[in-house]
Amino acid sequence: MSAPLLAEDSLVASLLAALVLGAAFGFTLERAGLGSARKLIGQFYGRDFAVLKVMFSALLVAMLGVFWLGRFGLLDLRAVYVPPTFVRPQLVGGALFGAGLVVAGLCPGTACVAAATGRVDGLFVLLGLFGGMIGAGLLLDRFAMFYESSAHGAWTLPELLGLPYGGVAAAVVVLALAAFAGAEWIERRVR
Amino acid sequence: MSADRAARAYADPYLAGAGLGLVLLAAFVVVGRGLGASAAFASTAAGAVAAIAPERAAASPLFAHYLGAQGPWLEWLSFELVGVGVGAWISASLAGRLRIAVERPSSLSRRSRLALAFGGGVVMAVGAVLARGCTSGQALTGGALLSVGAWLFLAVAFAAAHALAPLARRLWT
Numbered sequence: 001m002s003a004p005l006l007a008e009d010s011l012v013a014s015l016l017a018a019l020v021l022g023a024a025f026g027f028t029l030e031r032a033g034l035g036s037a038r039k040l041i042g043q044f045y046g047r048d049f050a051v052l053k054v055m056f057s058a059l060l061v062a063m064l065g066v067f068w069l070g071r072f073g074l075l076d077l078r079a080v081y082v083p084p085t086f087v088r089p090q091l092v093g094g095a096l097f098g099a100g101l102v103v104a105g106l107c108p109g110t111a112c113v114a115a116a117t118g119r120v121d122g123l124f125v126l127l128g129l130f131g132g133m134i135g136a137g138l139l140l141d142r143f144a145m146f147y148e149s150s151a152h153g154a155w156t157l158p159e160l161l162g163l164p165y166g167g168v169a170a171a172v173v174v175l176a177l178a179a180f181a182g183a184e185w186i187e188r189r190v191r
Numbered sequence: 192m193s194a195d196r197a198a199r200a201y202a203d204p205y206l207a208g209a210g211l212g213l214v215l216l217a218a219f220v221v222v223g224r225g226l227g228a229s230a231a232f233a234s235t236a237a238g239a240v241a242a243i244a245p246e247r248a249a250a251s252p253l254f255a256h257y258l259g260a261q262g263p264w265l266e267w268l269s270f271e272l273v274g275v276g277v278g279a280w281i282s283a284s285l286a287g288r289l290r291i292a293v294e295r296p297s298s299l300s301r302r303s304r305l306a307l308a309f310g311g312g313v314v315m316a317v318g319a320v321l322a323r324g325c326t327s328g329q330a331l332t333g334g335a336l337l338s339v340g341a342w343l344f345l346a347v348a349f350a351a352a353h354a355l356a357p358l359a360r361r362l363w364t
Binding site for chain 1 (some may be wrong): 201210221232253276348
């Protein structure tokens with residue numbers, strides 16, 4: 001039998017899975033301390049690289065898991081949804097997102113963790129996100145050309161670089177390990 | 192809410208990260224999609240606007256996306272985000288970390304911190320709309336699937352945050 005396990009038409013099962021997976025997601029984020037804006041923001045002042053460490057450890061585990069499950073035929077990679085690439089909107093969106101993150105101190109997922117654990121600032125980030133979505137949604141038809149520009153669909157680094165999937169995954173592992181070493185080194189010097 | 196019991200220290204970031212990676216991998220295996228957060232806000236906003244001004248909602252490329260067959264209220268990521276809150280609450284209560292508070296540096300008044308939290312949320316929402324996702328849906332999920340756009344987003348968002356951090360130093364120290 002090949003994963004994904006749930007068929008797309010089983011709505012109730014799929015939403016139940018969403019609750020359970022979400023709870024596990026929130027649990028691990030809270031365990032790591034990422035519901036705390038001050039801890040999270042330490043990333044950008046070289047004090048505490050928890051964001052980088054959590055994020056890249058998670059990325060490595062999931063990336064290697066998907067790669068090996070696919071290689072052994074246990075996961076149908078064509079059935080896994082890859083978020084589409086829109087080069088220019090994602091460059092501008094990334095810059096805005098990073099700017100908002102430094103001011104808010106929490107990203108959308110971690111703001112939810114903060115709010116659920118009693119942090120009022122987390123709740124205000126959630127309200128800002130909701131307000132921003134309403135505003136962006138109402139104004140977006142004026143920027144529809146830009147929003148839909150430079151669309152590439154599901155586009156992966158191995159396709160972009162013309163390199164084998166396993167080779168790119170191995171390069172990401174090396175990159176992440178180098179980033180971990182760098183983060184440990186900077187943390188020791190800043191403290 | 193055990194103020195008498197000391198809050199336990201946070202978990203090792205590499206260990207917590209590996210755990211998070213297994214959760215993400217489980218999402219790929221069980222439902223064929225990754226984790227996310229910003230789409231929950233987008234679909235809720237779509238539902239709210241559609242309830243008040245249906246034509247206005249249908250004209251928006253963002254809202255229209257969530258007003259399809261199942262409607263905005265059965266969005267997978269909204270259920271997932273409710274789960275995030277529940278899981279976070281369980282973890283914090285087990286560790287004695289539940290506390291009603293405004294987290295802020297001493298240099299910032301409570302009111303300023305909340306205003307900045309709201310404003311930062313607005314800017315992140317606009318960024319997430321353009322980028323088709325945030326730290327979880329793009330950077331983490333798309334990153335693990337080696338999506339080009341996800342890695343662009345990850346690089347630019349981290350670079351922008353690091354570049355602007357010195358200007359925002361007063362907000363955090």
